[in-house]
Amino acid sequence: MNDPFVSLVAAAALIVASLVPGARVLAADADATGADIVTVQSGGATGIVRLGGSVVPEQIVNLTAQMPGDVNFVAGSEGDAFSQGDALIGLDTSGLLAKRRQALSQLASAEAGYRNAMVQYRHELANPNAQANSMLGGAPALFGMFADPARSLMGQGSPGMERDSNLYSQSVQVETARNAVTQAQAALREIDESLENAVSYAPFDGVILKRMVERGDIVQPGMPLVSFADVTRLQVHVDVPTRLLRVIKSGTRIQARLDGVATPVPVAVDRIFPMADAGGHTTTVQFDLPPGTEAHSGMYAEITLPDPDSTASALPVIPASAIVWRGSLPAVFKVDDDGRTKLRLIRIDEGSGSDSIRVVSGIEAGDRILANPAARGAR
Numbered sequence: 001m002n003d004p005f006v007s008l009v010a011a012a013a014l015i016v017a018s019l020v021p022g023a024r025v026l027a028a029d030a031d032a033t034g035a036d037i038v039t040v041q042s043g044g045a046t047g048i049v050r051l052g053g054s055v056v057p058e059q060i061v062n063l064t065a066q067m068p069g070d071v072n073f074v075a076g077s078e079g080d081a082f083s084q085g086d087a088l089i090g091l092d093t094s095g096l097l098a099k100r101r102q103a104l105s106q107l108a109s110a111e112a113g114y115r116n117a118m119v120q121y122r123h124e125l126a127n128p129n130a131q132a133n134s135m136l137g138g139a140p141a142l143f144g145m146f147a148d149p150a151r152s153l154m155g156q157g158s159p160g161m162e163r164d165s166n167l168y169s170q171s172v173q174v175e176t177a178r179n180a181v182t183q184a185q186a187a188l189r190e191i192d193e194s195l196e197n198a199v200s201y202a203p204f205d206g207v208i209l210k211r212m213v214e215r216g217d218i219v220q221p222g223m224p225l226v227s228f229a230d231v232t233r234l235q236v237h238v239d240v241p242t243r244l245l246r247v248i249k250s251g252t253r254i255q256a257r258l259d260g261v262a263t264p265v266p267v268a269v270d271r272i273f274p275m276a277d278a279g280g281h282t283t284t285v286q287f288d289l290p291p292g293t294e295a296h297s298g299m300y301a302e303i304t305l306p307d308p309d310s311t312a313s314a315l316p317v318i319p320a321s322a323i324v325w326r327g328s329l330p331a332v333f334k335v336d337d338d339g340r341t342k343l344r345l346i347r348i349d350e351g352s353g354s355d356s357i358r359v360v361s362g363i364e365a366g367d368r369i370l371a372n373p374a375a376r377g378a379r
Helices: 004-019 094-126 130-135 139-154 159-197 242-247
Strands: 037-039 046-064 069-074 087-091 199-201 206-211 224-241 253-258 265-272 282-288 300-311 316-319 324-326 329-335 341-345 356-361 368-370
Touching (some): 046 206, 094 159, 224 242, 242 282, 242 300
Antiparallel strands (some): 046 224, 069 087, 253 265, 253 300, 265 282, 316 356, 329 341, 329 368
């Protein structure tokens, strides 16, 4: 597996390093003890699979219009940050405010009617048939003192029933007035709720991802207004083939690569969705990105998973500590039979772990390399 081009590049790297002031490399006749040297082993034959996904915020909401109206307030544009409770989008409320004033007047009239009904009921309770007596100077009441007993004896009337009927009539008026007050209060609450729905507030600290309306637009209930998210906590969503779910579980840590980022990023399984897609035979899996990762919502990401059902040619495996970097190029110090060390550029497998690295080219199984050249001052 020796590559002439890799050897040529390695030799050039050694020459350049020797010409740079302050640069240090191991001399060709450096003393490499047995404890410093490891023999390159052949790795296992388990295959790997790379799956593409996208970066999404862990918390994202799409705010929609709850009522019809004209947009008269827009707090910001894409990328603007807001705190929880800040107003984001507002609709014109002049019509609602007019309806609220009307509802307040109706409530006041209903309350006045209820108070009057209560007064009339108490008056009837204290002064039976008070309205008729007042019209005839009290004569009906005087006449009733003699006539009511006689009518009862003759079976021609029931003064008690008439009394109950008058009281019930007054109580019905009281109940009707009370219901009118309740209806007026409900109408006022409905208008107040509409006023609250006229403004869309930030449900948590975050930024606007996408704004779908402008000031002056006319919206209807259900129309999207803004997409709002907390971009401080990001995840990678990947559709994983169902057959590979057995190699991961909640908390499993694997490597991911973000679009435009050379260094792999460790991610951890946060959630495995309980239902698979019947058409694609895949299941959505959420992976948590480390806090502070330089990523953006919608960015392409790629994860690497072991595939027990496939095989791959065995590759040399070396410890991660054996690798030194020349810019963006990985290299190792190979030890010859006479103990001399040479810098060899290598190409590593992107699906390697964090401790053991699989090598695609540059060295072979059985080669001897320095286990930790950085500890010996080589760089």
